[in-house]
Amino acid sequence: MKIVIKNGHVVDPSQGIDGVCDLVMEDGKIKEVKSEKSKGKGQRHENNRGTKEIDASGKLVLPGLVDLHVHLREPGYEYKETIRTGTAAAIRGGITSLCCMPNTNPVNDNSSVTEFILKKAASEGACRVFPIGAITKGQKGEELAEMSIMHEAGCVAFSDDGRPVTDSLMMRRAMEYSRILKVPLISHCEDLALSAGGVMQEGLLSVTLGLKGIPPQAEEVMVARDIALAELTGGRLHIAHVSTEGSVALIRSAKKRGMADVTAETCPHYFSITEEAVGSYDANAKVNPPLRSRKDVEAIKQGLHDGTIDVIATDHAPHHRDEKLGEFDVAPSGISGLETSLGLSMRLVDEGVLTYSGLVEKMALKPSGIVGIDRGTLRPGAEADVVVVDCSREYRVDAGEFLSKGKNTPFDGWALSAKPVLTISLGRIHEWE
Amino acid sequence: MGLKSKDLVGIKALDAADIEQILDTAAGFKDVLGRDIKKVPALRGKTTVNLFYEPSTRTRTSFELAAKRLSTDVINFSVSTSSVVKGESLRDTALTIQALGADFIVVRHPCSGVAHFLANNLDASVVNAGDGTNEHPTQALLDLFTIREKKGVIRGLEVAIVGDILHSRVAKSNIYALKKMGAGVRLIGPPTLVPDVLKDLDVEIYSDMEKGLKGADIVMMLRIQVERQGKGFFPTTVEYFRNWGLTPERLARAKESALVMHPGPMNRGVEISSDVADGMRSVILDQVTNGLAVRMAVLYLLAGVKG
Numbered sequence: 069m070k071i072v073i074k075n076g077h078v079v080d081p082s083q084g085i086d087g088v089c090d091l092v093m094e095d096g097k098i099k100e101v102k103s104e105k106s107k108g109k110g111q112r113h114e115n116n117r118g119t120k121e122i123d124a125s126g127k128l129v130l131p132g133l134v135d136l137h138v139h140l141r142e143p144g145y146e147y148k149e150t151i152r153t154g155t156a157a158a159i160r161g162g163i164t165s166l167c168c169m170p171n172t173n174p175v176n177d178n179s180s181v182t183e184f185i186l187k188k189a190a191s192e193g194a195c196r197v198f199p200i201g202a203i204t205k206g207q208k209g210e211e212l213a214e215m216s217i218m219h220e221a222g223c224v225a226f227s228d229d230g231r232p233v234t235d236s237l238m239m240r241r242a243m244e245y246s247r248i249l250k251v252p253l254i255s256h257c258e259d260l261a262l263s264a265g266g267v268m269q270e271g272l273l274s275v276t277l278g279l280k281g282i283p284p285q286a287e288e289v290m291v292a293r294d295i296a297l298a299e300l301t302g303g304r305l306h307i308a309h310v311s312t313e314g315s316v317a318l319i320r321s322a323k324k325r326g327m328a329d330v331t332a333e334t335c336p337h338y339f340s341i342t343e344e345a346v347g348s349y350d351a352n353a354k355v356n357p358p359l360r361s362r363k364d365v366e367a368i369k370q371g372l373h374d375g376t377i378d379v380i381a382t383d384h385a386p387h388h389r390d391e392k393l394g395e396f397d398v399a400p401s402g403i404s405g406l407e408t409s410l411g412l413s414m415r416l417v418d419e420g421v422l423t424y425s426g427l428v429e430k431m432a433l434k435p436s437g438i439v440g441i442d443r444g445t446l447r448p449g450a451e452a453d454v455v456v457v458d459c460s461r462e463y464r465v466d467a468g469e470f471l472s473k474g475k476n477t478p479f480d481g482w483a484l485s486a487k488p489v490l491t492i493s494l495g496r497i498h499e500w501e
Numbered sequence: 502m503g504l505k506s507k508d509l510v511g512i513k514a515l516d517a518a519d520i521e522q523i524l525d526t527a528a529g530f531k532d533v534l535g536r537d538i539k540k541v542p543a544l545r546g547k548t549t550v551n552l553f554y555e556p557s558t559r560t561r562t563s564f565e566l567a568a569k570r571l572s573t574d575v576i577n578f579s580v581s582t583s584s585v586v587k588g589e590s591l592r593d594t595a596l597t598i599q600a601l602g603a604d605f606i607v608v609r610h611p612c613s614g615v616a617h618f619l620a621n622n623l624d625a626s627v628v629n630a631g632d633g634t635n636e637h638p639t640q641a642l643l644d645l646f647t648i649r650e651k652k653g654v655i656r657g658l659e660v661a662i663v664g665d666i667l668h669s670r671v672a673k674s675n676i677y678a679l680k681k682m683g684a685g686v687r688l689i690g691p692p693t694l695v696p697d698v699l700k701d702l703d704v705e706i707y708s709d710m711e712k713g714l715k716g717a718d719i720v721m722m723l724r725i726q727v728e729r730q731g732k733g734f735f736p737t738t739v740e741y742f743r744n745w746g747l748t749p750e751r752l753a754r755a756k757e758s759a760l761v762m763h764p765g766p767m768n769r770g771v772e773i774s775s776d777v778a779d780g781m782r783s784v785i786l787d788q789v790t791n792g793l794a795v796r797m798a799v800l801y802l803l804a805g806v807k808g
């Protein structure tokens with residue numbers, strides 16, 4: 069079948085395209101991006117030759133987004149999210165490929181769990197799922213997991229996310245060993261001793277709310293350690309959810325030195341809101357690393373702007389409603405992020421932090437490159453993963469309407485403008501008003 | 502007359518007029534407590550539930566007696582802290598208590614924010630009897646009442662608060678209340694327990710107790726939790742006392758008329774010497790008596806909000 073998305077503003081940094089074009093797809097692959105003016109205004113229709121035409125006048129047409137950091141919760145925590153609901157939420161957010169973190173139950177630390185996830189995703193998933201395997205068995209930080217067997221089974225990266233690899237020697241070995249696979253280790257940078265018991269950013273607000281604070285340095289000392297180990301070992305390091313000014317500075321200087329193979333991601337909540345969102349103990353604003361200060365938010369934006377931070381990922385961490393109700397100290401950390409990611413990130417374009425092209429780089433092209441998957445592009449022959457985005461109408465975020473089981477978001481009720489209205493993934497067209 | 506909110510979750514949410522009104526009302530109840538018949542029928546037919554997730558005989562007894570003096574029925578509901586960890590829903594417990602027809606829920610809980618949570622989720626009036634390391638508003642109010650009673654005014658006084666400010670809900674509530682009422686506040690203790698960021702609240706911070714006490718009108722000592730030694734906050738209680746224990750010599754740095762306060766229970770020889778605790782300038786037992794009058798005033802005024 070042939071699909072043509074006509075008259076949209078196509079943005080594809082992989083080919084340097086940023087203008088009104090027609091996007092032609094055939095048999096599930098991108099066929100071409102036609103830049104000459106074509107007619108085809110008005111509604112979409114099926115013409116005689118079985119071509120589906122979609123009018124995207126006034127809308128953005130982007131490669132399907134690629135999310136490096138998602139907690140799908142299955143197996144083990146299906147009451148929080150499943151592969152079915154998580155991938156449906158991804159599609160709603162314009163994300164057509166996602167990498168799922170291994171902190172499930174059982175942990176994805178062996179190929180049978182990897183195979184389970186891939187099988188489940190193949191039968192129930194609305195988008196492509198690329199599993200991330202655990203670095204260490206049970207994410208305990210004690211013994212290496214079978215990385216190369218898991219890699220063969222389909223893992224595209226390794227991480228003990230949710231926890232750091234606390235033991236520096238274990239992290240060193242993991243980085244050295246991972247070189248045989250040429251895959252990144254994704255590091256959750258947190259000095260557990262420094263952050264112990266903490267539930268929000270440390271500062272005046274944490275003291276006056278009576279909540280235990282986490283200093284930015286709990287992240288930064290581990291960022292510094294991992295950069296040092298990457299320099300030592302030559303392993304590929306990808307730093308997850310960068311949230312502080314100091315981390316940005318460390319990564320910037322590491323990239324400048326050029327001695328370490330390091331990339332980094334941040335998440336929409338780290339450039340959209342501050343610790344103030346905790347307000348009067350709103351557990352929906354409890355996340356790890358915690359929401360930081362205004363100066364951190366500005367530094368994250370600067371890091372995105374100057375290329376220090378390569379990727380915007382969601383760290384989608386859905387939780388059951390009951391878990392976020394009650395004592396702030398007891399509530400689990402995390403934000404359900406798949407369905408607000410693009411809307412929040414597009415604000416960076418409005419603010420002049422990123423261009424459209426820069427945004428697509430951070431949300432599609434670069435993440436694909438980091439985990440070595442052939443996505444995030446509209447090059448001829450690539451998978452027909454596409455998202456059409458309407459930026460013309462303001463809408464309100466309504467967490468109750470999320471397709472994700474996790475309604476835990478501090479952005480409920482926010483007015484955003486960028487909204488995916490059509491996503492093509494796995495040969496299916498999903499369309500919304 | 503009455504307060505603006507149905508709840509008393511913290512001093513942060515009050516203004517000076519609210520505080521003044523509570524103190525004035527408490528003064529009236531203190532007169533009542535001096536009579537032969539100490540009970541008034543003001544809140545007859547109402548029900549007070551003491552919901553305590555932390556054991557605290559002092560505070561619970563004070564609230565219980567205050568509620569009874571106002572002729573409310575009192576139910577004590579103690580929940581073990583382990584149920585918090587077990588994930589027993591706070592909301593379910595609270596809704597159950599509300600369904601029993603409670604008009605007042607006096608709550609103490611080891612987690613900060615719990616009083617806010619209950620106040621937002623229940624129709625009953627919630628009184629915070631201490632939540633985590635956040636606030637303990639009635640303690641601050643009774644401290645202010647005691648200061649006003651002894652000194653006549655609060656505005657312009659210099660109040661030194663000594664000890665574990667970081668973990669003390671009593672200190673937090675007192676800082677807010679004293680600042681709102683126009684007093685100067687100095688915080689004294691080791692940097693591990695007195696975070697620098699508190700300077701933003703327009704208070705002075707001292708690690709040197711001799712300097713910090715100089716010319717103070719009030720010396721408010723906090724209870725040091727002995728468990729904090731060995732956790733890196735300070736090496737030993739011996740060293741703590743050496744640096745921050747209130748001795749007669751140190752007290753001599755404060756004004757001659759300075760009062761010594763302590764929310765109790767005291768660790769004699771850790772944060773305060775017995776000479777001082779039992780000395781002429783100690784108003785520690787007055788604080789206990791005044792606590793009753795202040796808690797009566799709070800319940801009485803909250804009932805006014807509910808109509």
Ligand SMILES: [Zn+2]
Pocket residue numbers: 229230231256308309356357
């Ligand atoms: Zn993480």
